[in-house]
Amino acid sequence: xxxxxxxxxxxxxxxxxxxxxxxxxxxxxxxxxxxxxxxxxxxxxxxxxxxxxxxxxxxxxxxxxxxxxxxxxxxxxxxxxxxxxxxxxxxxxxxxxxxxxxxxxxxxxxxxxxxxxxxxxxxxxxxxxxxxxxxxxxxxxxxxxxxxxxxxxxxxxxxxxxxxxxxxxxxxxxxxxxxxxxxxxxxxxxxxxxxxxxxxxxxxxxxxxxxxxxxxxxxxxxxxxxxxxxxxxxxxxxxxxxxxxxxxxxxxxxxxxxxxxxxxxxxxxxxxxxxxxxxxxxxxxxxxxxxxxxxxxxxxxxxxxxxxxxxxxxxxxxxxxxxxxxxxxxxxxxxxxxxxxx
Amino acid sequence: xxxxxxxxxxxxxxxxxxxxxxxxxxxxxxxxxxxxxxxxxxxxxxxxxxxxxxxxxxxxxxxxxxxxxxxxxxxxxxxxxxxxxxxxxxxxxxxxxxxxxxxxxxxxxxxxxxxxxxxxxxxxxxxxxxxxxxxxxxxxxxxxxxxxxxxxxxxxxxxxxxxxxxxxxxxxxxxxxxxxxxxxxxxxxxxxxxxxxxxxxxxxxxxxxxxxxxxxxxxxxxxxxxxxxxxxxxxxxxxxxxxxxxxxxxxxxxxxxxxxxxxxxxxxx
Numbered sequence: 083x084x085x086x087x088x089x090x091x092x093x094x095x096x097x098x099x100x101x102x103x104x105x106x107x108x109x110x111x112x113x114x115x116x117x118x119x120x121x122x123x124x125x126x127x128x129x130x131x132x133x134x135x136x137x138x139x140x141x142x143x144x145x146x147x148x149x150x151x152x153x154x155x156x157x158x159x160x161x162x163x164x165x166x167x168x169x170x171x172x173x174x175x176x177x178x179x180x181x182x183x184x185x186x187x188x189x190x191x192x193x194x195x196x197x198x199x200x201x202x203x204x205x206x207x208x209x210x211x212x213x214x215x216x217x218x219x220x221x222x223x224x225x226x227x228x229x230x231x232x233x234x235x236x237x238x239x240x241x242x243x244x245x246x247x248x249x250x251x252x253x254x255x256x257x258x259x260x261x262x263x264x265x266x267x268x269x270x271x272x273x274x275x276x277x278x279x280x281x282x283x284x285x286x287x288x289x290x291x292x293x294x295x296x297x298x299x300x301x302x303x304x305x306x307x308x309x310x311x312x313x314x315x316x317x318x319x320x321x322x323x324x325x326x327x328x329x330x331x332x333x334x335x336x337x338x339x340x341x342x343x344x345x346x347x348x349x350x351x352x353x354x355x356x357x358x359x360x361x362x363x364x365x366x367x368x369x370x371x372x373x374x375x376x377x378x379x380x381x382x383x384x385x386x387x388x389x390x391x392x393x394x395x396x397x398x399x400x401x402x403x404x405x406x407x408x409x410x411x412x413x414x415x416x417x418x419x420x421x422x423x424x
Numbered sequence: 425x426x427x428x429x430x431x432x433x434x435x436x437x438x439x440x441x442x443x444x445x446x447x448x449x450x451x452x453x454x455x456x457x458x459x460x461x462x463x464x465x466x467x468x469x470x471x472x473x474x475x476x477x478x479x480x481x482x483x484x485x486x487x488x489x490x491x492x493x494x495x496x497x498x499x500x501x502x503x504x505x506x507x508x509x510x511x512x513x514x515x516x517x518x519x520x521x522x523x524x525x526x527x528x529x530x531x532x533x534x535x536x537x538x539x540x541x542x543x544x545x546x547x548x549x550x551x552x553x554x555x556x557x558x559x560x561x562x563x564x565x566x567x568x569x570x571x572x573x574x575x576x577x578x579x580x581x582x583x584x585x586x587x588x589x590x591x592x593x594x595x596x597x598x599x600x601x602x603x604x605x606x607x608x609x610x611x612x613x614x615x616x617x618x619x620x621x622x623x624x625x626x627x628x629x630x631x632x633x634x635x636x637x638x639x640x641x642x643x644x645x646x647x648x649x650x651x652x653x654x655x656x657x658x659x660x661x662x663x664x665x666x667x668x669x670x671x672x673x674x675x676x677x678x679x680x681x682x683x684x685x686x687x688x689x690x691x692x693x
Contacts, residue, residue: 114693147693153531156693168435179438179533189524193454202450206532208442250528 103164104258104289105129105152110161112147112313120159121147123313129291129306131257134284136304136321137293138411140419144313145293149260152291153183166257179207182251186262188243190235196246197222197231200253207254214253221249226275241272248279259283261292265299277303297412301325307411311419325409326382334383337371337403338394346373349397353377356389371402383408438533444542447529451546466510466554467561470503474558474565477624492566494660497579497653498623500558504583505621505645506614508551508590509597512543512683516598517606520690530691540687544591544680551587575655578665582655585672586648592676593644595683599690621645626653628661644675 105128112122122144129135137145150156151163154174163170166180191199197218204214222231225245230238238246244264251259261280265273280290280303294300300307301321309317309324317324326332338349354362358381365376379386383406391401455462478492478499519526529539562569571579601609620636620643627650630637640646647668654662 150693154692155527155530166435175440175533175535176435176437178531180435181531183527183531185524185527187524189527191450191525191528192523193525194450198453202446202453203528205446205449206443206529206534208439208446208533 102131102167103128104131104133104166105135105291106162106164107148107152108162110148110151110163111159112144112151112156113159120313122151122158124161125310125313125315126161127308127315127318129258129289131289132284132287133305134280134290134292134303136300136307137291137310138295138297138300138307138415139293139310140295143310143419145310146262147313148310149183149262149291149293153181153260154178179254180256181258181260182254182256184244184247184251184259184261184264186264186266188235188238188240188247190238190243190246190250192234192236195232195234196227196238199235199246200250203250204253209254217253218249221252225249225279240267241269241275244268244272244276248276252283256288258289258291261290263293263295265294265296273299297410297415301411309415309418316418317414321411324414325411327414332379332381332383332409333407334377334379334386334390335365335403335405335407336375336377336390336394336401338373338375339400339402340372340398341400342398344398349394349399350375352393352397353390356386356393358386359390373399440534440538443532443534444538447532447534447539447542448546450529451542452549455550462550463554463557466503466507466550467557470499470558471561471565474499474562478566490657490659493570493657494626494653495624496558496562496566496569497656498621498625498649500555500562501582501586501648501652502618502621502623502645503558504551504555504587505590505648506551506618507554508547508587509594509617511547511550512591512594513598513601513610514594514606516543516595516687516690517601517603520599521603526691536688536691537684539691540595540684543687544588544595544683547591547594548584548587551590552583555583555587569656571656575658578655579652582648582651582668582672585669585676586645586652589644589648589672589675589679592679592683596679596686599683599686617643617645622649622653626650626660627663644672644679647671647675 107128108126110122110125111120113120125144125148137148139145147156151158152165152170154170154177158171165177168177168180170177191202194202200218200221201214204217209217219228222228225248227242227245227249230242235243235246264276268276277299280292283290292304304321306318306320307324308315319327350362350364353359353375358379360378360380362375362377365374377386377390387404387406394401474496477487478495481487482489482492526539530536532539559569559571597609597613620640622640623645627637627640627646630640647663650663651665651668651672653660654665654668
């Protein structure tokens with residue numbers, strides 16, 4: 083891919099589907115004092131209302147700084163950032179009333195118990211006494227913490243603290259929720275719970291912006307992902323479109339039974355001549371089938387399946403097993419950001 | 425639902441007042457639960473100071489008769505000043521460097537500077553509680569405290585301004601100093617503050633020790649001590665009240681400005 087992907091107005095409109103943007107970033111630049119490079123270097127994107135947007139990138143790519151600007155904790159050098167239509171630089175107070183943050187590291191108020199953490203957060207946001215008590219109980223219940231509400235948060239495990247952080251963020255009914263590396267250090271149960279909760283939020287119309295290293299989860303959960311590196315947005319699309327755009331990364335594995343006398347070389351040539359197939363090779367495998375072939379394809383592997391099956395049939399073979407190998411978001415990520423350690 | 429065109433009107437302006445009161449309520453709530461340990465923390469030092477210098481040395485005949493009445497106003501002012509200072513400086517250093525617990529309050533819908541102002545207001549309140557608690561303790565330790573009703577307004581003003589200045593100085597220290605250096609800074613700053621604040625002696629009598637008098641004049645605590653002492657022990661010559669008030673207000677404006685700037689720098693990258 084050449085040059086940074088910037089969201090043109092046309093793609094923004096397509097992405098938001100006319101529903102209005104919950105988050106909008108335009109030409110965002112952040113340079114920290116005494117640093118030679120911009121931490122964020124001209125980033126622009128829009129997140130539609132009710133969308134789950136994944137921001138991916140290696141350490142130091144500029145994701146956290148971008149989120150910091152959007153959550154009013156980092157002052158941008160130039161550019162514009164809007165959350166819920168509110169300019170976060172010009173009106174940070176109003177912006178804070180519509181957004182919420184689940185930080186990477188727990189920052190719960192340890193002088194308070196779990197329920198009080200929720201109650202005081204809501205009080206900061208001007209919620210009435212009766213309403214905040216009701217909402218705190220409701221969220222503790224939903225997060226499976228109902229019987230631990232009176233406990234000091236010091237005694238909370240990582241997973242419990244994470245759930246309480248999510249509950250706290252939801253107390254004031256934000257329209258945009260920012261999650262910074264939400265599954266870091268969680269056990270599988272807690273991770274599943276967090277992701278289920280994020281999906282439930284989208285159902286309820288809350289916009290979610292999530293930064294993560296976990297490509298598999300990002301691909302599963304995000305409606306669209308942006309891949310950042312060196313302060314720039316390198317790619318921005320749905321996970322499916324990003325992986326489809328990876329040429330020659332998809333594979334189609336065929337296990338072929340050859341009952342009669344079949345010219346293997348002819349079969350391989352015929353398969354290689356199919357539209358979208360770049361090359362064919364024979365691969366080793368268990369001896370359940372007579373011949374194992376791997377087709378490297380330019381398009382979605384499933385599209386080649388039909389024509390390939392016909393070719394096998396015509397040659398007198400019988401298709402035994404089929405396996406589609408789609409490129410993963412991780413392949414996209416590595417191809418964009420390289421393999422060097424950060 | 426908001427659109428990029430005319431969105432802001434759809435987001436109602438949040439209540440800054442509610443947010444500020446929420447922060448204050450949180451601090452009062454937390455302190456209320458640990459009032460005993462709070463008072464023990466802040467009162468032990470002044471109690472011993474008062475007992476040893478005001479009572480023991482007097483009983484042993486090492487200090488003259490009315491020294492206790494010179495010492496008490498200074499110790500009261502010092503207690504309020506130092507309590508307020510520690511209640512902004514220490515929590516801020518810990519919050520900004522380690523626990524980040526303050527982040528949830530920084531994301532509350534109010535200007536960042538008001539989060540700093542709340543710290544000053546609350547630390548001042550704690551300082552005042554500690555200072556006021558020294559009055560009955562003074563009676564207990566020294567046997568009597570001289571305070572006329574007519575002196576109360578200026579004593580109250582002196583303590584209020586002293587606590588505010590202490591809290592503002594704590595804000596400056598708490599936002600400028602990193603956690604790794606706070607021990608050093610506290611040791612290096614607090615001891616001179618304690619001994620150059622005219623708490624144990626009247627500033628006006630330092631004529632013979634000119635350089636020390638100049639040093640003490642640079643310490644805001646001097647003006648709080650002198651203002652309170654001038655009212656509680658009128659027989660001792662003190663810096664005129666209006667000079668003390670003007671000096672304290674001047675220190676307050678300067679330190680609040682520097683402190684809020686420092687706070688803003690720590691709160692927003």
